Amino acid sequence: MGTYVPDTQGEQREMLGACGFRDFGDMYAKAGIPEKLMLRTLPGIPEGMSEMEVGRRMEGLARKNRVYGAVFRGAGAYRHYIPAIVGEVCGKEEFRTAYTPYQAELSQGLLQSIFEYQTDICELTGMAASNAGVYDGATAAAEACEMCRDKKRRRVLISAAVDPKTASVVRTYAFGRDAETVTVPERDGVTDQDALEKLIGEDTACVLIQQPNFFGCEEDTARAAEIAHRAGAKAVVICNPISLAVMKTPGEAGADVAVGEGQPLGIPLSFGGPYLGFMAADEKMMRRLPGRIVGETTDMNGERCYVLTMQAREQHIRREKASSNICSNEALCALTASVYLSVMGPEGLKKVALSCRAKAHYLRERLAEAGLEKVHVRPFFHEFVMKAPDEGKVRAILGALDREDILGGLPLGDGKMLWCATETEPRGSMDRAAAVVKEVLAR
Amino acid sequence: MKTIFEESVPGRKTDYIPEPDVPAAPADLAPRERKLRLPEVSEVQADRHYTALAKETRGVNGGFYPLGSCTMKYNPPAAERAAALPGFTGVHPLQEDGTVQGCLEVMTLTEKMLAEITGMDFITLQPAAGAHGEFTGLLLIKAWHRAAGEGQRTKILVPDSAHGTNPASAAMAGFEVVNIPSDENGCVDTAELKKRAGPDTAGLMLTNPNTVGLFDPNIEEITRIVHDAGGLNYYDGANLNAIMGVVRPGDMGFDVVHLNLHKTFAAPHGGGGPGSGPVGCKAFLADFLPGTRISEEDGGLCRREAPARVGDVRSFGSNFLVVVKALAYILSIGREGVRETAAGAVLNANYLMHRLRDAYPMAFDVPCMHEFVMTLEKLKEETGVSALDIAKGLIDRGIHPPTMYFPLIVHEALMAEPTETETRETLDEAAEAFLEVLEDAKAHPEEAHLKPLTTRIRRPDEVKAARKPVIRYDLPD
Numbered sequence: 001m002g003t004y005v006p007d008t009q010g011e012q013r014e015m016l017g018a019c020g021f022r023d024f025g026d027m028y029a030k031a032g033i034p035e036k037l038m039l040r041t042l043p044g045i046p047e048g049m050s051e052m053e054v055g056r057r058m059e060g061l062a063r064k065n066r067v068y069g070a071v072f073r074g075a076g077a078y079r080h081y082i083p084a085i086v087g088e089v090c091g092k093e094e095f096r097t098a099y100t101p102y103q104a105e106l107s108q109g110l111l112q113s114i115f116e117y118q119t120d121i122c123e124l125t126g127m128a129a130s131n132a133g134v135y136d137g138a139t140a141a142a143e144a145c146e147m148c149r150d151k152k153r154r155r156v157l158i159s160a161a162v163d164p165k166t167a168s169v170v171r172t173y174a175f176g177r178d179a180e181t182v183t184v185p186e187r188d189g190v191t192d193q194d195a196l197e198k199l200i201g202e203d204t205a206c207v208l209i210q211q212p213n214f215f216g217c218e219e220d221t222a223r224a225a226e227i228a229h230r231a232g233a234k235a236v237v238i239c240n241p242i243s244l245a246v247m248k249t250p251g252e253a254g255a256d257v258a259v260g261e262g263q264p265l266g267i268p269l270s271f272g273g274p275y276l277g278f279m280a281a282d283e284k285m286m287r288r289l290p291g292r293i294v295g296e297t298t299d300m301n302g303e304r305c306y307v308l309t310m311q312a313r314e315q316h317i318r319r320e321k322a323s324s325n326i327c328s329n330e331a332l333c334a335l336t337a338s339v340y341l342s343v344m345g346p347e348g349l350k351k352v353a354l355s356c357r358a359k360a361h362y363l364r365e366r367l368a369e370a371g372l373e374k375v376h377v378r379p380f381f382h383e384f385v386m387k388a389p390d391e392g393k394v395r396a397i398l399g400a401l402d403r404e405d406i407l408g409g410l411p412l413g414d415g416k417m418l419w420c421a422t423e424t425e426p427r428g429s430m431d432r433a434a435a436v437v438k439e440v441l442a443r
Numbered sequence: 444m445k446t447i448f449e450e451s452v453p454g455r456k457t458d459y460i461p462e463p464d465v466p467a468a469p470a471d472l473a474p475r476e477r478k479l480r481l482p483e484v485s486e487v488q489a490d491r492h493y494t495a496l497a498k499e500t501r502g503v504n505g506g507f508y509p510l511g512s513c514t515m516k517y518n519p520p521a522a523e524r525a526a527a528l529p530g531f532t533g534v535h536p537l538q539e540d541g542t543v544q545g546c547l548e549v550m551t552l553t554e555k556m557l558a559e560i561t562g563m564d565f566i567t568l569q570p571a572a573g574a575h576g577e578f579t580g581l582l583l584i585k586a587w588h589r590a591a592g593e594g595q596r597t598k599i600l601v602p603d604s605a606h607g608t609n610p611a612s613a614a615m616a617g618f619e620v621v622n623i624p625s626d627e628n629g630c631v632d633t634a635e636l637k638k639r640a641g642p643d644t645a646g647l648m649l650t651n652p653n654t655v656g657l658f659d660p661n662i663e664e665i666t667r668i669v670h671d672a673g674g675l676n677y678y679d680g681a682n683l684n685a686i687m688g689v690v691r692p693g694d695m696g697f698d699v700v701h702l703n704l705h706k707t708f709a710a711p712h713g714g715g716g717p718g719s720g721p722v723g724c725k726a727f728l729a730d731f732l733p734g735t736r737i738s739e740e741d742g743g744l745c746r747r748e749a750p751a752r753v754g755d756v757r758s759f760g761s762n763f764l765v766v767v768k769a770l771a772y773i774l775s776i777g778r779e780g781v782r783e784t785a786a787g788a789v790l791n792a793n794y795l796m797h798r799l800r801d802a803y804p805m806a807f808d809v810p811c812m813h814e815f816v817m818t819l820e821k822l823k824e825e826t827g828v829s830a831l832d833i834a835k836g837l838i839d840r841g842i843h844p845p846t847m848y849f850p851l852i853v854h855e856a857l858m859a860e861p862t863e864t865e866t867r868e869t870l871d872e873a874a875e876a877f878l879e880v881l882e883d884a885k886a887h888p889e890e891a892h893l894k895p896l897t898t899r900i901r902r903p904d905e906v907k908a909a910r911k912p913v914i915r916y917d918l919p920d
Contacts, residue, residue, distance in 0.1 A: 003780045004517050004709070005787040006866045012790060015867060019793045019810070024786045028689065030810040031789065032658040037690045041778065044559030045688075048777025051521045058771055062530025064545030066538065076758055077536050083459045085486055089493040097502035097518050099510055100715040102847075105838055105898040108444065109499035110714045116447050119915040126477050129914055132715070135571035138758040165758040172733065172754025176582060176616045218472050248473040261758070271546045272536030272759025273571065274717030286912070292715065297908035300893075305900040309908040316607040316849070320620040325611035328572040332713030342447050343489050345456045346479040355463040362465035379471040402542070410537055427464040 003048065065271075068407040070429040072363065074383050074420030075214070075410045076137070076163050077272065078264045080242070080352065081424055082340070086266045089339045090332055100292070100331070104307045111306035114294040114331070117338040124244045124341075125258040126251020127280035132292040132329035137261025138166040140277030141208060141238050142173035143324055144257040147281070147288040148206035148234040154179040155203050157233075159191040159224075161213035166238060170208065179205075189217040189376030189385070197227055206234040206257075211250070212243060215418065216360075216383030217376050225254035234285075241265050241278070241337075243381045245346070245353040250280075257281045266340030267333055276333035287313065290324030355423035356382035359430065363421045366434035371441035375416060383420040390415050393441065400436045408433070444499070447492050448916045451483040480918045499899070500714070501843055507865060507873050509795075511814045511846035511858025512606065512654060514684045514706035521775065522709060522768035531767055536759040540745040547744035550761065551737050553770045554721075560781065561680070561700050562693020563723030568761035569734035573681055574608040575756060576701030576720030577648070579733060581616035582753045583699055583724055584646045584675050586731040590751075596645040596674065602631050604655060604850045609648045609679060618645055625852050629655040629807045631665055640672035650679035651695065652686065652812035654850040656792065656858070666696025675699065675728075683707045684862065685789055685813035688782035699724045708769035719765035734760055787863030788813040791870060795861050798874035802881050806853040814860035816853050817845075822881075823855050826888040830855040833880055835902070838895040840876040 007015070021027040028038065049057070071079045090096070094109070101107030101114075114132045121130035134140050145156045156174060158167050160183050167183075174181045184199055184207070185192045191209055200207065207228045211219050225235035237250035239260045250258035262276030263269075281289055287310065295309030313323045341349065360382040368374055372386040386409065388394050394411050401408040406429065409417035421430065484492070501508075508515035525531075534543055554566040570576040581599065588596045599613040602623045610620040621639050626632040630653065640647075647669045652658045659665065666676045678697035684707045692700045704710045705718035712718070724732065731753045735746035746760070776784060789812050796805060796815040806816040819830045834844035834857065845859040861870060884891040895901055 003776055003783055004519065004864045005780075005783050006864065007787070011867050012787075015790055015794045019790075019797045021793070021810075024790070027786075027789060027793065027810070031793075031812055032660045032810075033686075033690060034660070034663075037663075037694055039689060039691065039694075042559055042688050042781060043778075045556055045773065045778040045781060048780045049774055051775065054521060054771055054775045055524065057774060058525035058767070059528060059530075061545040061549055062525075062528040064548065065530045065534050066542035067529055067533035068535075068538075071535060073535055073537060075537055079533075079535070081460050083457075083486075085490060089490075089497075091523075092493070092497045093504040094497040094500040094502040095714055096523070097504055097711045098500050098714040099508065099513055099515060099712050099843075101500075103501075103834070103838070103844055104903045105835070105895050105900055106501040106843060107499070107714075108900050109496035112444060112446065112499075113493075113496050115914070115916065119446075119448065119918070120481060122915045123480050123918070129912075135575060135717075136757050136759075139571070139575075139756070163758070165755065168755040169757060172582070172756060173615075175754060176578065176585075178617045222473075244475065245479060246472065246475055249475055249477060252475070252477055268532040269535050270532050271534040271543065271761075271763040273757070273762035274719075274765055275758070275762075286914075293912070293914055295908040296913040297904045299900045299904065300902045303900055305903045307903045307905050307908050309905065309912055309914070312909070314607075318611070319607045320610035320614040322607070322611040322614070325574040325578055325608045325615050326572075327574045327608055328716035328718050330571075330713075330717045331715030332711075333717055335714070339489070339493065342482045342484060342492075343457060343486055344459065344481070345483045346481045347456050347483075348459060349479065349481065351460060351462075354467065355460060357468035358463040358465050361468040379469075381472070398539075407535060407538060423460050423463070430465075 069405040070425060071407045072419050072421060072433060073407050073410050075418055076165060076261060077269050078422055079269055079424055080264050080422055082266050082268060083343050085343055086336060086339045090336050095332060095335055101308060108305060111294050113335050113338060115296065115306050117334045118294060120338055120341045121278045121280050124241055125280040126249030127258050128283040129286035129289065130280040131289045132294060133334040134277035134279060134291050134326055135330060136275040136277045137238065137259065138169035140259035140279045141166050142170045143290045144236045144259045144279060145170055145206055146177065147257055147285060149179065153203055153205040153233065156181045156205055156208060157184050157199055158208045159184045160186040161191050161215060162208055162210040162238060163214045189215045189378055190219050191224060193220065193223055193227060196224065200227060200231040200233060204231060204233040206236050208236050210238040212240060212381040215376060215385050216380040218379040221253035242353050242356060245349040256285055262337045265337035267336050274330060274333055276330045276337055288323060291326045292329040352423050359421035359425050360384065363419060363430045366430055367437055370434045370438035372437060382422060383418060385416050385418055388415045396440045397437055400440050401433060404432060404436055406433050444495055446916050447482045447484065448918060450488055450492060453483055455483045455485050457486045506841055507869055508843045509845050509859040509861050511860040512681060514860060514862055516709055516862040517864035518709055518711035519772060522771040525771040526764040526767040531764060541743060544744055546763065547737050549767055549770055551744060553766050556773050557702060557721055558723055560687050561723045562691030563700055564726040565729040565732060566721050566723045567732045567734055568721045568766055569756055570720040570722055571757055571762050572716060572718040573701055573703040573720040574612055576722045577608055577612035578615050579722045579756050580677050580699040580701055581612055583728045583731045585616055586753045587728055588645055596643055598643050599645055600639060600647040602649065604653055604852045605648065606654060606681065629657050630659040630661065633661050633664055636665060637668055640668050640674060642673065644672045644674040646675040646677055648677045648679060650682050652682050655806055655816045656811040656814040657807060658812055662695045681706060682813065685785055687785050689785050699728060704765050704769040709772040710765045710768040717762050717765055719762040784863050791861040791863055791865055795859060795870050795874060799877055802878050814858055817857045818853050819855035826885060828884045828888050828891045830857050832891040832894060833857065833884060835894040836880040836884060836891060837876060839897045840880060842873055842876055
């Protein structure tokens with residue numbers, strides 16, 4: 001019923017006539033569609049609905065989901081406070097409905113916003129060059145591995161402390177390239193760097209390490225980079241963008257490529273997407289970055305302006321020789337991240353990072369008092385692993401928390417749970433969570 | 444226009460979160476030592492800055508946007524509203540299945556309808572964009588052949604008219620690309636195809652209608668040739684807007700397809716994303732689909748990993764909010780609306796082509812599908828005026844130029860795709876503008892190279908930008 005075809009049937013009849021078509025059937029026949037392929041109808045699609053009815057239907061579906069008051073689960077998707085202005089800016093119809101800025105004269109605003117985003121990412125990561133964004137952190141890691149490969153070096157070493165979802169995507173992309181991946185074991189919650197030294201070789205393209213890692217622990221990224229470089233390989237650091245306000249940057253650690261998930265920068269949880277992968281590299285690797293990149297230049301009058309640049313890497317020019325097939329840069333998500341960083345500023349971002357740390361440390365202590373066991377005793381950012389006596393207790397804890405409108409830590413199996421706390425959690429909700437856990441463990 | 448960094452004043456900020464109500468954590472992490480030089484602006488400055496940037500950005504709301512191959516149709520705000528519901532935005536992807544029944548239902552409903560439209564048996568919503576979907580679909584083909592002991596099938600056949608992502612995706616999936624020439628009608632040369640299809644063929648990638656806007660009349664023969672050689676057929680769904688509800692790739696001999704929710708299903712382009720590129724396949728390939736499968740168990744929906752799956756192409760299950768928008772759109776237009784959309788798209792393209800064909804040489808002077816290609820090769824030879832010059836001239840008339848220099852098989856190409864959401868009077872006005880720009884360029888060729896005249900920035904130096912890339916703002920220490 002709702003349709004976005006504006007012309008009336010009468011107008012369409014006139015237009016058909018102007019083209020020399022008797023009717024739509026004649027139009028399709030003349031356009032070469034064989035009669036026998038043409039469908040009569042689409043039984044599996046319901047009849048169209050008015051906007052009001054569609055709205056009701058969608059609201060009904062949304063109501064079937066639980067949106068928790070307190071969220072203590074991260075594992076790659078984090079609930080942070082999103083300033084109102086972020087939604088306001090990114091809702092502007094020009095940004096929302098524009099196409100990729102191939103026509104620079106009509107897109108200076110969009111191009112400049114990407115240039116600013118690229119600058120933000122370089123600043124955060126401490127690297128020299130950034131692209132305009134890719135699909136998510138995991139695909140960014142996979143693309144980074146390909147950046148590091150050459151004819152001789154194709155194997156990728158992935159730390160077991162990297163998010164398993166990221167590792168899965170890296171392996172899937174490696175299947176595409178017929179390249180090998182090897183897991184570097186973890187020990188006590190961090191990458192076993194002694195094992196790394198033994199595993200790395202002349203055929204290693206890069207080492208993939210995450211900071212903070214999947215268990216929330218701080219890695220010695222400088223040492224991993226040093227090991228990689230001594231073996232002639234590259235170091236790819238997957239980093240959390242909020243943590244970069246206070247933790248040693250991949251640039252400072254000597255990484256060749258820094259990637260990560262940009263979702264914490266103003267993008268809501270959204271059941272997993274759309275998110276944003278950021279990619280930054282040192283000067284040497286700049287031309288190996290995949291995807292879109294915006295550069296500064298001047299126009300015919302010498303005015304400063306921006307254009308898509310280094311397009312010779314990309315699919316529309318190089319085709320099968322392109323560095324990647326990627327076309328999209330998750331532009332609206334990159335804009336979201338850039339607006340978030342603009343209004344947060346260095347002090348704001350630092351405040352978020354320190355608040356996350358403070359809350360997470362507080363939660364860990366309260367959970368330990370409640371009877372859960374600390375698993376790794378190491379410096380951590382805002383996530384940590386705790387252990388319950390058995391899986392039955394884990395389920396009971398999560399059920400009890402659920403009844404209190406709390407999303408508890410992610411079960412990892414074997415009684416372990418990965419907990420997270422961000423700046424959004426008031427002290428009271430952490431106290432309540434600990435009280436619930438205490439009660440369940442005491443049963 | 445200043446960059447946000449040039450608007451910074453040290454000390455400017457806004458407080459968005461309170462001080463933590465718990466003690467600080469121990470300072471036991473290796474600290475960031477490098478200064479963090481993010482912008483320092485007040486919120487009012489940020490608001491004005493982005494308003495100024497929006498003013499210099501062209502959205503579909505700003506006027507006719509006939510970019511061929513991009514399907515710049517109207518993006519309904521009703522879909523935006525649905526995607527902004529807190530019951531969708533506030534859900535963590537790793538919540539238990541029982542707490543996300545609404546999300547899982549959104550996904551299964553969308554999967555069902557996309558399967559119906561494409562004539563496929565199963566759908567994955569995991570890929571984040573069309574190119575991502577291509578890569579995923581090719582991985583399915585690769586896994587299938589490997590499992591069947593046919594690992595020697597290392598070649599993918601791609602028409603020379605194909606979008607650049609096709610060969611790029613094939614390379615990413617570890618295949619060698621074999622180019623199939625187009626015949627003089629712009630369609631696949633079936634004789635050449637027969638020559639190249641053989642025991643080393645993994646598959647064919649094709650879009651139909653193709654990139655010159657024509658429905659390939661030999662489509663069933665083409666897919667049969669590939670099947671007979673033991674290969675599979677991949678359908679690039681970028682041009683689905685022309686045929687949805689009218690013909691189905693699954694009925695034309697295709698085994699795998701990808702769709703672009705941000706083209707055909709009216710989710711906005713966002714200036715370059717986020718999109719969503721679901722992949723559909725016939726039942727025999729379903730075991731290899733990435734990510735999780737949603738199935739019904741004990742009266743509820745749940746996510747299960749398929750053991751033989753090819754892996755994962757992103758961390759989580761889908762670009763979910765984009766899927767929400769597409770679902771809202773399909774529910775809105777419904778069964779008849781799907782067909783009306785395609786019919787309207789094809790009619791509008793033919794109508795605009797009809798208005799232009801006396802002045803603009805058409806690459807193929809036959810009825811088109813949803814888009815058509817003009818060639819300015821002769822104009823270039825005779826006057827030196829190029830497709831680029833005409834495109835820039837259109838900017839002065841308030842029209843976003845059509846796609847330039849694509850597909851590669853047409854010289855000095857301009858590809859226009861009006862879409863079904865444009866009114867007749869918009870098309871009439873656009874036709875007038877196209878005709879006047881051409882007239883003007885023929886009469887004053889030297890001036891054509893100086894267009895556009897009315898924009899703040901004119902003919903940026905792309906050579907300089909590529910030779911000495913400056914890709915971030917030079918921040919003072």
